[in-house]
Amino acid sequence: MPKDPSFKKVFQKIIAKKPKDLDKQFGEAHEEVFEQMDCLTCGNCCKTTSPMWNETDIQRVAHLFKMKVSAFLDTYLVQDSDGDWVYPAAPCPFLTAEDNTCQIYDHRPKACKEYPHTNRKNMMGIMQLTAKNVLICPAVGQIMEKLEQVYLSSK
Ligand code: SF4
Numbered sequence: 001m002p003k004d005p006s007f008k009k010v011f012q013k014i015i016a017k018k019p020k021d022l023d024k025q026f027g028e029a030h031e032e033v034f035e036q037m038d039c040l041t042c043g044n045c046c047k048t049t050s051p052m053w054n055e056t057d058i059q060r061v062a063h064l065f066k067m068k069v070s071a072f073l074d075t076y077l078v079q080d081s082d083g084d085w086v087y088p089a090a091p092c093p094f095l096t097a098e099d100n101t102c103q104i105y106d107h108r109p110k111a112c113k114e115y116p117h118t119n120r121k122n123m124m125g126i127m128q129l130t131a132k133n134v135l136i137c138p139a140v141g142q143i144m145e146k147l148e149q150v151y152l153s154s155k
């Protein structure tokens, strides 16, 4: 039977069990997976989703481009229904399609630096986000395979 790419059973088990070592297991799996992962061969997060830009991100990149904040916002971002600043469409305008490099890498938003958010504290609090990201990010899929071995093989 093909593997379930949504890892539904693993997420259900984690949510039901609330394992005390969840942050540790995610953290270790994250390190192992990203030691091997070459994001430049993927770029799927930058191609398909938008990070949320916070005030500091906006000011930093507007300054980099020598633009007024208002002009930067008008040019690149829109507010979503929650009032967060995001791109109006994917892919990210700062992604170089040929090689998946980020044109503002050293100045990129905090949300980009932290993506896919699998080595955070309180992973239990972002299980829904992680369940969304597993369908976008192959690294999250590999991390969930490791967690499947930990939590679905144990009772
Ligand atoms: S700013 Fe850079 S890292 Fe962030 S989505 Fe765009 S290309 Fe990707």
Ligand code: SF4
Residues within 6 Å of the ligand: 037, 038, 039, 040, 042, 043, 044, 045, 046, 115, 116, 136, 137, 138, 139, 140
């Ligand atoms: S989707 Fe995941 S594996 Fe792909 S570039 Fe983004 S972080 Fe890296």
